Amino acid sequence: MTLAQVGIAAAFAVALGLFAAVEIAARREGSRVPTLGEVCGVVMRYRVGPLPVGRIAMFGFWWWLGWHFLAR
Amino acid sequence: MDRPELVAGVDRVWARPVVLAPVFALAALVGGALPSFSLRANLLVLGAGGALLWLGMSATLPKRPAPARLPRASAWWLLPIGIFAVVEGVTFLIGSREYPTLSRLADPLLEHYPARAAAYFGWLWVFWAMVRR
Numbered sequence: 232m233t234l235a236q237v238g239i240a241a242a243f244a245v246a247l248g249l250f251a252a253v254e255i256a257a258r259r260e261g262s263r264v265p266t267l268g269e270v271c272g273v274v275m276r277y278r279v280g281p282l283p284v285g286r287i288a289m290f291g292f293w294w295w296l297g298w299h300f301l302a303r
Numbered sequence: 304m305d306r307p308e309l310v311a312g313v314d315r316v317w318a319r320p321v322v323l324a325p326v327f328a329l330a331a332l333v334g335g336a337l338p339s340f341s342l343r344a345n346l347l348v349l350g351a352g353g354a355l356l357w358l359g360m361s362a363t364l365p366k367r368p369a370p371a372r373l374p375r376a377s378a379w380w381l382l383p384i385g386i387f388a389v390v391e392g393v394t395f396l397i398g399s400r401e402y403p404t405l406s407r408l409a410d411p412l413l414e415h416y417p418a419r420a421a422a423y424f425g426w427l428w429v430f431w432a433m434v435r436r
Contacts (some may be wrong), residue, residue: 243405249383256379258406263376266369270380272369272436283360289433290359294352297426299406300413302348303340
């Protein structure tokens with residue numbers, strides 16, 4: 232790996248580490264930070280009229296992610 | 304924050320983790336063995352994802368109640384999301400092997416069966432967690 236590739240990998244690792252850190256902070260007793268699941272729950276409840284836009288977007292994104300990493 | 308999910312409805316037998324974990328593990332063990340770009344790999348992802356999408360969009364299962372609105376402290380989530388989005392966006396726009404996107408970095412890892420099967424299991428499990436929201 233080149234230095235640039237190591238730097239990019241480290242930046243992704245920092246982002247993923249921060250995801251874990253915020254989730255751990257959210258799960259502490261008395262925390263005011265919602266868990267990632269709760270944030271997703273609010274996003275998924277978003278509707279435009281009768282259309283559950285939040286659910287469609289979240290499921291669509293996750294389905295695409297699985298296809299992108301695991302099927303292609 | 305209040306944890307409203309503690310009052311979620313009673314699960315059906317087949318929707319309990321003790322039943323689903325082995326099913327997802329089996330799918331992951333099979334899916335992890337399928338080569339990239341193969342028809343079978345595409346069919347398994349599309350079939351499993353389609354089934355979970357259908358469950359998530361239907362009223363078959365009780366959903367965990369979500370908070371009415373997000374508190375200000377939710378802004379902490381913008382930190383990891385923002386860093387991730389900037390790095391992924393910049394590497395995608397540059398589009399060279401010298402500055403790889405996450406999927407290019409993950410490709411060599413996902414060529415190994417244990418990592419691919421574990422990623423499959425994680426994908427299914429998170430999908431299921433979203434179905435319950």
